Amino acid sequence: MKSLRHAVAIAVPALLAVGAAVAAVTAGAVFATARRVVMPSIRRNDTQILAVDTGAQTIELTRTPDTELPGRYGLFTSGTYDYVKLGAVLSADAAKVRRKLLTQIEPGAQVDRDAAFSGWYYVTPGELHLPWESVSIGSPAGPCPAWFFPASVESPTASADTWVIQVHGRGTTRSECLRAVPVFHGMGLPTLVVSYRNDGEAPRSRGGSYALGASEWRDVDAAIEYALRHGAARVVLMGWSMGGAIALQTAVSSEHRSQIAALVLDSPVVDWRTVLRFQAREQGLREPLPALAMGVLENGFTARLSGAEEAIAFDRLDMVARASELEAPILILHSDEDGFVPADASHALAAARPDLVTMPSFSVARHTKLWNYDQSGWTKAIVEWMTAHGLGASGS
Structure with missing residues (x-):
C-alpha cells in the first residue's frame, strides 16, 4: 500500500505537468493561428x-x-x-x-x-497608358493614397457622375486592382483605386492589425465621400478578396449606402468562418483549433493578446446571415477552383438573394486570377452586367 501511495504521489503531479504542457502547446498554437488571421502578411514565395x-x-x-x-x-x-x-x-x-x-x-x-x-500583371498605373493622377483621401485612419483614372473625355458615353471605387485584398496593394481599370474606362466611367489602413501604403493604425473589414470599411466610406465631393452622384464598389468583405461591410454600414449603386466582387470573402476553416484544413490544422482561434478573436481580452486591436465580430462579417440587409445589386465573379477563398459562401449569398446577386459560372481559375485565365469571359461578364443595370455603356 505504501508503494502504491508513493507511485500515486509521483504519477499525479507528472500527469498534471504533462496536461499543463499539452494545454500550453495547444494555447500557443491557438494564439499563433489567431495572430496569423489579423496581422498583415508578407508576400510568400511559392x-x-x-x-x-x-x-x-x-x-x-x-x-x-x-x-x-x-x-x-x-x-x-x-x-x-x-x-x-x-x-x-x-x-x-x-x-x-x-x-x-x-x-x-x-x-x-x-x-x-x-x-x-x-495575378497582378500590372504593377504601376503608368503601364495602362491611360490618364491618371495620385490623390489623397482623408479617412479616420489618416491620409490614404489613391489613384484616380478620369473618364475618357473622348467617349460620347462618358458617365462622370458614376464612379467606380476599387478595393484591393489582404496582403496586397492597389496594384491588384489595375487589371479592371481599362474595362471601366472603356465604359466611360471614372475609377478611384484606394488604399486602406495597415495595407503598407495607407497609415498604420495603433496596433497595425487587420479587422477583416470591420474597420477598413470606414476608409472606403471616406473614398465615397471624396467621390461625392468631386462630382460623383453614385458609386460602384469593386472589391477583390478581402476587399470584397470590406465592400460588403461598406454597403451595409455606410451613411452613403443610398449612393452605392452596385457591387462587383472578385473572389470575395463573404463569410470569414468559411474561409478560415478552409484555409486551416489546407494547412493541416484540425478542429477544434480553428474554432478555438476564432473564439480567441471574438473575445476582447484574448483578441488583443493575439494582436488584434479589438474583438472580431464574425457574426457581423457573415454576409450570408446578413443578406437581408443588402440593397444594391451585386455581381460575384468567383471560380469554383479558387483554392484559397472557397466559393461556397458566394454561392450561398447568391442563393439567399437571387433578386440582387448575379453569379456567372467560372471554374479552373485560381484565387483573384479570373482576369488572367479568362480575360474575355471576365470582361464580358462585367460589361454586360453593368450595362444591364444602366451603369455605363458597353465598352470596347
Missing part, C-alpha cells in the same frame, strides 16, 4: 525559377496549381528584376512548367531562384 532562356525569352518554373494554368500572369522576383510578366505555357511535365516571358530579360541578368506567382 515557386522557384529553374531556368531562364534569354535567347528564346522563356522561363521554367516549378509546377504548381497556379503556374500550370494558361493566361497572362506576373512573377515577383529578386535580383536584377523585381517583377516580370509571364505569357503562355509552352510546355510542362510533372515537375516544371515552361512559359513565355513578356518582360525582356537581358543576358547576364541576375534572377534569383525563389519567386512568387502573381
